[in-house]
Amino acid sequence: MAEVMDAAPRPPRRTGPAAGRDGRPLGFAVVLVLLAAWWIASAYVAAHAARPDILLPSPLDVVAAIPRLAVFAGPGTELSYANALGVIAYHSAVSMATLLGGLAIGGAIGVGLALLLGWSRRLRLVFEGPLLLVRIIPLLSLLPLFLSWFGGTRTGAVSFVAFAVASMVFVNALEAIRNVSPLVQTYARTLGASAATVYRTVVVPAMVPELVGGLRVVLGLAWAILLAAEFLAAQSGLGRILILAQQYLDTSRMILIVILIMFYTYIFDRALALVARSLTRWVPRQK
Amino acid sequence: MLAAQTAGAPPHIRLQGVRKVMKTERGAEIVALSGVDLDIAEGEFIAVIGPSGCGKTTLLNQIAGLAEPSQGRILLHGKEVHGPGRDRGVVFQGDAIFYWRTVRRNVEYGLEIQGMPKAERRDHAERYIRLVGLADFAELYPKELSGGMRKRCQIATVLANNPDVLLMDEPFGALDYPTKCQLQEEVLRIHTREPRATVFVTHDIEEALFLADRIVVMERGRIRRIVDVPFGRPRDSALRIEPAFSDLKAELWALLEGGHAPAARGHDG
Known part of the structure; x- marks a missing residue:
């Protein structure tokens, strides 16, 4: 009888976004293969190199290094998992606050400037050239300059991230504004909308998908910018303890911190993708 | 129902000597419209046909206020039209x-x-x-x-x-034939229910005949002829297969094909 019960029709296979999960077992297998490759390579290095722990520690060495993160809480701190967790929490919080602050300030400035220039032809003529010039300065070359201006302060790191984000978001947002369909804007005009109303009710909503798409790239780069700022000019944060680990020649700890940053980057990207999906439900997608 | 319509002055459109000269990228001048005079009565359905490049869309854009005439005037209720406005609704060909x-x-x-x-x-x-x-x-x-x-x-x-005036610029040009026919019938039904002055630009003679009270035939920026459509309203799809419909269709074909024959004015144009 139980077999008859089992024969009940199954719910239809889900399609749409969920259908993408079909690729997951394969992705998981690839990760396992890479992990195995790492392990084999580290075994080879251990057999042949003088200081394998510096060159390429094994995955087990890296896990064993977790308590050693506690050292960043200050000299004499007991090297325990609990203290390591405290260190991770503290420096992660510092880095994330910097990142989010820089993203919020820089994003607001970038979008704001693009909206102003998108609105006024005159402003565009005057400011577009100089602003694009700012965009072509290699960002990292400005880091020493920010160091001179702000010293090793959190304000300096936030400012640097904000500057980088603003310059990237500005270009992206201005392009998004330019790509808004002229037909739809004309249509709104014939429905009685003033130029300002067209800007508010057509240009602004229509630019969102391209803006959000660009933001995912910006978010990835923002992490890199943040770490660079913390390498050089911070007393705390994940970038700071990463560079400290390097100075101790403790490769296992470096790998731990890199894995942590990868995890955060992934979480941020997924969160943004979720927000993006709800903001852009209306966008026609190519099949 | 149509609260915005005021009694008294009937909404109508008058085009007076409208001329539109456009510049090409290289600076050459093209006369897109010249000497266009046209009166459209309240509730009247006008179709504008002609070969591509004859100026029919330019004409519509002038009424919509999306472009200013180089010479002449466009009057709505006796008031000159400048710029787009909600009194003139436009249905575009593209995905507006x-x-x-x-x-x-x-x-x-x-x-x-x-x-x-x-x-x-x-x-x-x-x-x-x-x-x-x-x-x-x-x-x-x-x-x-x-x-x-x-x-x-x-x-x-x-x-x-x-809107006081409905302007339609080849609205069904990109649709398949059955959908197009269905929408034409919808337009007729809506026009019967809420009659308003309509200018319907199309390159489809059958569409023009099926919908309009008068058909403006354009050629090289000028009105070549205005043809009265004698069919009463309400109309339905049976009209499409009536002999009188086919006859008039053939006549309009000949008019469009005849291209460069000396311009003759229609009886009431």
């Missing part, structure tokens, strides 16, 4: 639709920017959504609609705004 709004919020757009209160706006929009047969699709986004449904949405949006 607010992609980020559902059908309902598309139709509400014109009312919303006028500041109509939400509840009133909703009722008003609902009527036009039903009028074009989209009641079951009101909460969908444009990407979820077919081309014909998106066109219905556009028509509902423009009508909900209650």
Whole structure:
């Protein structure tokens, strides 16, 4: 009888976004293969190199290094998992606050400037050239300059991230504004909308998908910018303890911190993708 | 019902000696319209036909206020037209639709920017959504609609705004034949229910004959002839296969084919 019960029709296979999960077992297998490759390579290095722990520690060495993160809480701190967790929490919080602050300030400035220039032809003529010039300065070359201006302060790191984000978001947002369909804007005009109303009710909503798409790239780069700022000019944060680990020649700890940053980057990207999906439900997608 | 229409002065359009000269990228001048005179009465349905490049869309854009005439005037209720306005609704050939709004919020757009209160706006929009047969699709986004449904949405949006004049620029040009015929019948039905002065640009002779009271035949920026369409209203699809319909269609074909024959004025043009 139980077999008859089992024969009940199954719910239809889900399609749409969920259908993408079909690729997951394969992705998981690839990760396992890479992990195995790492392990084999580290075994080879251990057999042949003088200081394998510096060159390429094994995955087990890296896990064993977790308590050693506690050292960043200050000299004499007991090297325990609990203290390591405290260190991770503290420096992660510092880095994330910097990142989010820089993203919020820089994003607001970038979008704001693009909206102003998108609105006024005159402003565009005057400011577009100089602003694009700012965009072509290699960002990292400005880091020493920010160091001179702000010293090793959190304000300096936030400012640097904000500057980088603003310059990237500005270009992206201005392009998004330019790509808004002229037909739809004309249509709104014939429905009685003033130029300002067209800007508010057509240009602004229509630019969102391209803006959000660009933001995912910006978010990835923002992490890199943040770490660079913390390498050089911070007393705390994940970038700071990463560079400290390097100075101790403790490769296992470096790998731990890199894995942590990868995890955060992934979480941020997924969160943004979720927000993006709800903001852009209306966008026609190519099949 | 049509509260915005005032009694007394009937809404009508008058085109006086409209000339439009356009510059090409290289600076050469092209006369897109020249010496166009046309009166359109309240509730009258005008179709404009002609070969591509004859100036029919330019003519429509002048009335819509999307371009200013180089010479001459366009009067609406005796007042000169400058720039676009909600008194002249335009249904475009392309996908003029607010992609980020559902059908309902598309139709509400014109009312919303006028500041109509939400509840009133909703009722008003609902009527036009039903009028074009989209009641079951009101909460969908444009990407979820077919081309014909998106066109219905556009028509509902423009009508909900209650324009004095309806301007349609080859609105069904991109649709398949059955959808096109169906929408033509919808346009007739709506015109019977809410008659308003309509200018309908098309390259399709049958479409023009089926819909219009008068057909303006254009050629090289000028009105070549204005043809009266004798069929009464209401009309239905049976008209399409009537001999008189085919005869007039053949006549218009000959007129368009005859290209460069000396311009003859129609009886009342």
